[in-house]
Amino acid sequence: MPMKIKREHGDFDEIVFYLRLLDLTEEKKNLILIYLKNFKTNGNKMFKKKGFGVLIELPQKFNEKRLILCVKTFNVKSFDISVSFRSSYDHGGVDIPKNILKLHKKIGGGLGFSYVIA
Amino acid sequence: MGNNPVTGTDPDGGWVGLCPSCLLQLNNLINSIQAFALSGVASSVLSEITIQATRTAVSSSFLSGITASLSGRINGALSFANGASNAIQSNVSLGLIKEKNPYKQAYSTDFANGQKFGRYASIALGTAEAAIGEIISAGGCTISLTVGGAVIGVPAVGVGATMAGHGTATALHALQNLDRVHHVNSSGAKYRGRSKSLDRKEIEQAASQKGIKDRRDFGDFVEKTKKGALRGNSDNYQFKELLDLAEEFLKDGGH
Numbered sequence: 001m002p003m004k005i006k007r008e009h010g011d012f013d014e015i016v017f018y019l020r021l022l023d024l025t026e027e028k029k030n031l032i033l034i035y036l037k038n039f040k041t042n043g044n045k046m047f048k049k050k051g052f053g054v055l056i057e058l059p060q061k062f063n064e065k066r067l068i069l070c071v072k073t074f075n076v077k078s079f080d081i082s083v084s085f086r087s088s089y090d091h092g093g094v095d096i097p098k099n100i101l102k103l104h105k106k107i108g109g110g111l112g113f114s115y116v117i118a
Numbered sequence: 119m120g121n122n123p124v125t126g127t128d129p130d131g132g133w134v135g136l137c138p139s140c141l142l143q144l145n146n147l148i149n150s151i152q153a154f155a156l157s158g159v160a161s162s163v164l165s166e167i168t169i170q171a172t173r174t175a176v177s178s179s180f181l182s183g184i185t186a187s188l189s190g191r192i193n194g195a196l197s198f199a200n201g202a203s204n205a206i207q208s209n210v211s212l213g214l215i216k217e218k219n220p221y222k223q224a225y226s227t228d229f230a231n232g233q234k235f236g237r238y239a240s241i242a243l244g245t246a247e248a249a250i251g252e253i254i255s256a257g258g259c260t261i262s263l264t265v266g267g268a269v270i271g272v273p274a275v276g277v278g279a280t281m282a283g284h285g286t287a288t289a290l291h292a293l294q295n296l297d298r299v300h301h302v303n304s305s306g307a308k309y310r311g312r313s314k315s316l317d318r319k320e321i322e323q324a325a326s327q328k329g330i331k332d333r334r335d336f337g338d339f340v341e342k343t344k345k346g347a348l349r350g351n352s353d354n355y356q357f358k359e360l361l362d363l364a365e366e367f368l369k370d371g372g373h
Binding site: 014016018020022027031034035042044045046047048053055073082084086088112113114115116117118 | 142325340350351
């Protein structure tokens with residue numbers, strides 16, 4: 001479920017945090033999807049690349065230990081946290097929740113933003 | 119699963135079910151079973167069926183792809199020609215006929231490219247017209263001087279001067295149009311024209327072209343598709359791709 005920030009005219013800004021595991025083999029992707037069955041996941045071929053990737057939606061409360069263990073056990077070398085921001089307003093801001101920051105501090109990797117104003 | 123009563127630790131991060139190392143071992147076992155099974159006779163029969171099915175699928179998709187591609191190219195070429203004609207008309211009329219908004223055309227990118235081509239063509243036409251006008255002017259002077267026929271010479275000078283003037287104005291108008299579009303697209307800081315806002319509101323433009331009313335839903339759909347396709351955060355969609363997504367959105371029941 002996306003995190004919602006209430007705005008003035010009855011709208012919401014919606015924010016979804018994802019952990020993206022990239023450059024995986026198909027086999028590893030399938031195993032990760034089984035391993036993280038308690039999370040909302042999506043495995044797919046990578047855009048313009050040969051490998052596969054897994055997109056893990058991070059809920060407001062989650063067990064970061066399992067994600068850290070997943071990254072280490074499956075020896076995932078390329079991963080990042082992606083923040084998806086959707087708003088009807090042409091201005092706004094985002095606070096990154098503590099558990100996401102904690103996860104990022106522990107596993108490292110990139111941090112990217114993607115937004116839609118519509 | 120849970121804490122180990124002996125060591126008091128949580129070895130698999132609270133995992134309920136198989137641990138990652140067990141999964142890896144299980145996967146290896148499945149692979150070896152598959153390899154054994156695939157070495158049998160059944161596998162060759164299965165592969166033959168798969169090959170036939172693939173051939174059928176490939177041939178049908180190939181044909182439909184060619185048809186769609188041809189129709190798209192023809193429409194794109196027509197739109198390019200319309201764009202070029204529109205830009206030339208606008209420049210020759212010195213702005214009396216206004217340039218159309220490319221994003222309101224069916225093939226907006228082709229139309230915009232056509233307009234760009236038309237602006238360059240207008241500069242060439244204007245320059246040629248100015249040069250011919252100068253020659254006629256000069257000829258007019260010569261005629262009036264040598265023959266002394268002011269009746270012939272003066273109109274020639276007048277026509278020549280008008281042509282030269284209009285040619286120069288056309289070329290300048292086209293140059294101004296090119297300059298405006300270039301500045302708006304490259305920096306956006308100096309000019310705050312019409313094209314700037316259109317360039318930046320691609321989702322709205324795509325939704326309006328395809329008759330989508332709920333822009334917010336369409337925006338959500340674009341973002342979800344981007345994430346689902348594992349595109350990078352900065353791998354943004356081009357306008358043509360957004361139009362395709364709009365069609366997909368409508369097919370999925372969006373409105």
